[in-house]
Amino acid sequence: MSDILNYLKEHSNSITDTLLRLTKAESPSHTKDLVDKCGQVLGEEFERLVGSSVEMIEKIEVGNQYKFTYGKGGDEGQIxxxxxxxxxxxxxxxxxxxxxxxxxxxxxxxxxxxxxxxxWALKALKETSAQLNKKITFLVTTDEEVGSTHSKEIILKEAEKSSVVFVPESSIGPDGAVKTIRKGAAQFLMKVEGIAAHAGINAWDGASAIEELAYQILDLKKLENRDEGISVNVGVVKGGTRGNVIAKEAVAEIDVRITKKAQAEKITEAILNRPVFVKGTKVEVIGEIDRYPLERTEAVIQLYDELKGIAASHGYDLNEGSSGGASDGNFTSGIGIPTIDGLGPLGDGAHTEKEHVDLSNLPYRAALMAEIIQRYANK
Ligand SMILES: [Zn+2]
Incomplete structure (x- = not known):
């Protein structure tokens, strides 16, 4: 067993204490003062355990962000x-x-x-005097659950300087698989304008926005490709005013998911430039790719292989999986930095009342994080 894993297993109660402290500092995205208090607890824990540089980045609309750094080396190629x-x-x-x-x-x-x-991974690296030839930056943001509007910029700024990005978001399934693919996402709004008319008196003078939208929905579904992991969902439709009126307006909200950055341009073009099916109607679409996919590139496969090797040395098998949902890791992968996600603990029920973590596994996940950091800090 590695020194790092040994150290962490010996401190499993203290690891649980840290998690309890952070969890008790409740931090709903929209309640800045609570998120700020959680940030203080996080900062205190970092200082107590690791004790190197803490930088608070003040924010007005969301909780203050934190940037922790550990180890030597410049910004270029940081972990x-x-x-x-x-x-x-x-x-x-x-x-x-x-x-x-x-x-x-x-x-x-x-x-x-x-x-x-x-x-605790950083704490273990410190306590075991692990050799690190690169700087480790740990960036903690405060609006991921509401779209990362206020953190996208700093995430990209830090990622640009990095050789690799690790994302300890929740793992997948009972054995805690890491995420080597996360789909990219795009949202579009389609507005159809028709010509209103009385459905009985002059039905043929009108052009139904609803009828056009119906054709659009069926046509949009043709852009899906299961084999390539491209999905198109029309999740909201609205339109019309009365049963006896040819509808003047109709709108649809469209959600698109992709698995490769290369798919983005073609599908965006196809959705923004619609053919028109019902004469007299007009179709306008706005929207764009919100997050590129976290892609399973060669570098990511290598990263996963290294993690699997570390896990095997700790006595268990580490699997990989994919997620349809996006995370901040999509931003960093989107600019070409090798990114692996789902490094967080074993557990289940994110966003539900069953949300929980398996405490007995925390030392193993912290050791996995510590040892992968150590390897990449010496490449
Ligand atoms: Zn999350």
Missing amino acids: LVIGHMDTVWDEGALPIRQEGNLLYGPGVFDMKGGLTITL
């Missing part, structure tokens, strides 16, 4: 770990409780567990 401290839970909405090895509570799995293992 970047990104996480978020905001949760989807309003204060008091979900009680914290422990049942055996399982800790239930708001954000334990998404992603205070991931913040905890990162803090």
Whole structure:
């Protein structure tokens, strides 16, 4: 067994304490003062455990962000770990409780567990005097659950300087698979304008926006490709005013998911430039790719192989999987930096009342994070 894993197993109770402290500091995305308090707890934990540079980045509309750095070396080629401290839970909405090895509570799995293992990974690297030839930057943002509007810029700025990005978001399934693919996402709004008319008196003078929208929906579905992982969903439709009126207006909200950056341009073109099916109607579409996919590139496959090797040396098998949902890792992968996600703890139920983490596994996930950081800091 490695020194790092040994150290972390010996400190498993303290690791749980860190997670409890972070979870008790509830931090719903929209409640800045609570998120700021959680940030203070996080900063205190970092100082107590790792004790190197802490930088708070003040924000007005969302909670203050934190940038922690550890180890020597310049910015270029740094190792970047990104996480978020905001949760989807309003204060008091979900009680914290422990049942055996399982800790239930708001954000334990998404992603205070991931913040905890990162803090302890750095602590273990420090305590075992691990050789690191690159700087480690741990960036923690505060609006991931509400679209990362206020953090996208700093994430990209840090990623540009990085050789690799680790994302300790929640893992997949009972054995804690890491995420080597996350789909990219795009949202579009389609507005159809028709010509209103009385449905009985002069039906043929009108042009129905609803009828046009119906054709559009069927035509949009032709852009899907299961084999290539491209999906198109019309999730909201609205239109018309009365049963006896030819509809003047109709709108649809369209959600598109892709698995490769190369798919983005073609599908965006196809959605923005629609053919018109019903004479007399006009179709306008606005929207764009919001996040590029987290792609399973050669570099990501190599990263996964290294993680699998570390896991094997700790006595277990590490699998990989994909997620249809996007994370901040999509931003960093989108600019070509090798990114692996799902490094967080074992658990389940993110965003549901069953959200929990398996405490007994925390030392293993912290060791996995520590050893992959160590390897990439010496490449
Ligand atoms: Zn998350």
